Amino acid sequence: MQIRNGQPSCYVLKNKDLELPSKGTVHLELDVLFNPVKACLRTFLPRERRLLEDNRKFSKKILARNVERVKRITMSLWNTIQFLRNCFLWESPVRSLFAFVESEKKGIRERIYMVQDIVITVQNLLEDLASFAERIKNTFNWTVPFLSVLACVVFAVATIVLYYIPLRYIILLWGINKFTKKLRNPYAIENNELLDFLSRVPSDVQRVQQAELKPYSGSSPFRKKRSTV
Structure with a gap:
């Protein structure tokens, strides 16, 4: 730069x-x-x-960093993010269990792939949201x-x-x-x-x-x- x-x-x-x-x-x-x-x-x-x-893969480090960025930038959206996090990270067992037993025809491997894709989607969504807010902040900070x-x-x-x-x-x-x-x-x-x-x-x-x-x-x-x- x-x-x-x-x-x-x-x-x-x-x-x-x-x-x-x-x-x-x-x-x-x-x-x-x-x-x-x-x-x-x-x-x-x-x-x-x-x-x-780049073929994005799930990473606990990236996910935790994105969650922290979103928390630091804006707290008004934290309730929505917390709902998604509880749903896809098994912090609410009932909701997560419902996602697993949604279709009995799907094998356990397909269910694992499905949950993995959802977690990656949430991870990318958090990254895009945090990046958008940080770019607005850095515009006014004369970065x-x-x-x-x-x-x-x-x-x-x-x-x-x-x-x-x-x-x-x-x-x-x-x-x-x-x-x-x-x-x-x-x-x-x-x-x-x-x-x-x-x-x-x-x-x-x-x-x-x-x-x-x-x-x-x-x-x-x-x-x-x-x-x-």
Whole structure:
């Protein structure tokens, strides 16, 4: 997140959780081509999807971390989360037992897979909910100054537009744009500009994973490899 054009940097390698340091460092010098105008416009468009998506599996550590994040961000939704947690983590035996005996035709292996899929779904739901709330918080905390400045500019422009143009005209233009989008561009991807913007803001977990660790004192200085012709 702090990369600079042509600036040599030393990065400490991390473990598989991207939280603690591991053995070794890597020295990089990168050429960064950055256009602020294009970056602002691209922020409100959907992010590129990975060609290879990660196959998420159930993890007690991830589940516990997501529950803790949700509890820390908002307590108003805790009652709903607690209901789901009681249902799928056997804290309410009657409710969990009912999920097992729901269909007598299903084998025990299919029931285990069914409960496992439900737990993974709840785990991912908690992660998405916590990430959404943390991204809103980090926008106002100026975690990424470029995105926070862009949000302030958008709010200022929206205030000026609302002052001079009646709200009904703005809603009319917005509706025409949404309903004619497919006619003007059949291959256009449906998107939500607000969600696309928030997807660029890192959550608390991503901040830890993307944080740069200080190099070890004994790390070697940056060296350039010269290519021989």
